[in-house]
Amino acid sequence: MNHEVIRLSHISKKFKDEPVLKDLNASLAEGEILGFLGPSGAGKTTTIKILTGQLKPTSGDAYILGINSGHIDETIYEQIGIVTDSSGIYEYLTVWQNLEYFAKILKVSKERIHEVLHQVGLYEHRKKPAGKLSKGQTQRLVLARAVLHRPKVLFLDEPTSGLDPSTALEIHKMLFQLRNEGMAIFLTTHNMEEAAKMCDHVALLNEGVIVEYGTPNEICLKHNKVKKYTLQLSSGKTYTLEQTDENIKKISQWMADDVIETLHSCEPTLESVFLEMTGRELS
Numbered sequence: 001m002n003h004e005v006i007r008l009s010h011i012s013k014k015f016k017d018e019p020v021l022k023d024l025n026a027s028l029a030e031g032e033i034l035g036f037l038g039p040s041g042a043g044k045t046t047t048i049k050i051l052t053g054q055l056k057p058t059s060g061d062a063y064i065l066g067i068n069s070g071h072i073d074e075t076i077y078e079q080i081g082i083v084t085d086s087s088g089i090y091e092y093l094t095v096w097q098n099l100e101y102f103a104k105i106l107k108v109s110k111e112r113i114h115e116v117l118h119q120v121g122l123y124e125h126r127k128k129p130a131g132k133l134s135k136g137q138t139q140r141l142v143l144a145r146a147v148l149h150r151p152k153v154l155f156l157d158e159p160t161s162g163l164d165p166s167t168a169l170e171i172h173k174m175l176f177q178l179r180n181e182g183m184a185i186f187l188t189t190h191n192m193e194e195a196a197k198m199c200d201h202v203a204l205l206n207e208g209v210i211v212e213y214g215t216p217n218e219i220c221l222k223h224n225k226v227k228k229y230t231l232q233l234s235s236g237k238t239y240t241l242e243q244t245d246e247n248i249k250k251i252s253q254w255m256a257d258d259v260i261e262t263l264h265s266c267e268p269t270l271e272s273v274f275l276e277m278t279g280r281e282l283s
């Protein structure tokens, strides 16, 4: 079994008297991606801040690399990488100079800068001022900086938010590669499709409560109580039917009459599970 690198144990957080996180429990092992999914204001960033020692929980314990996050010192930053909105990139420095600056602080070799620039596909752009990069390229530079020192744990707050689908796909490929190298990735998103594709485990967070936790497949199967089918007939009409005795007879008759063009089962998605459990859409 893979080594556990993060544990949230009964974490609650209040700002003044306002409860923002309520009794969160979750864990992340090396070589895995954990997705924290929830709409704006659900408490995702607050959870990252607690895990990285930037905020103290009101109750409960958070552990990172075996250390209680309330007792970590700055040496922990040698082992973690954090990517949030505030990119911390210097616009007037080139791509290379930006990484060189952080490499000095983190005592990372020049060879590693070359390696990471190739990995994120920015080697050709290394002499460009960071301020002239596209949004997707900037995001890749931020990611390059965060993984420069080969952290054991990487925190990503909405890594593909606002990116076009093909750039988002490139970021996904990079994250898979990093995960396969053994990095543990804690990812927040409100993109359920991204989560279903990327994450080994997901926590569905609503108003500070984890309403569902497991692998995306486990969660969808658990909510696949009423089986449904969509059909398109040769007349062009489409139907979504629940699996009842009456509908099975209807479908069998259409089959016998050879009037079915397409027939699919409709399994729940993380999006539909979230809607079912909370009555609200994610995005």
Ligand SMILES: Nc1ncnc2c1ncn2[C@@H]1O[C@H](COP(=O)(O)OP(=O)(O)OP(=O)(O)O)[C@@H](O)[C@H]1O
Residues within 6 Å of the ligand: 015, 020, 038, 039, 040, 041, 042, 043, 044, 045, 046, 047
């Ligand atoms: N320092 C703070 N003081 C008071 N309230 C705060 C503070 N930080 C966050 N909050 C509140 O806590 C709640 C959760 O915020 P958080 O930033 O964790 O949400 P989020 O899920 O990351 O949202 P988003 O997807 O918009 O980034 C929000 O209602 C927010 O207003």
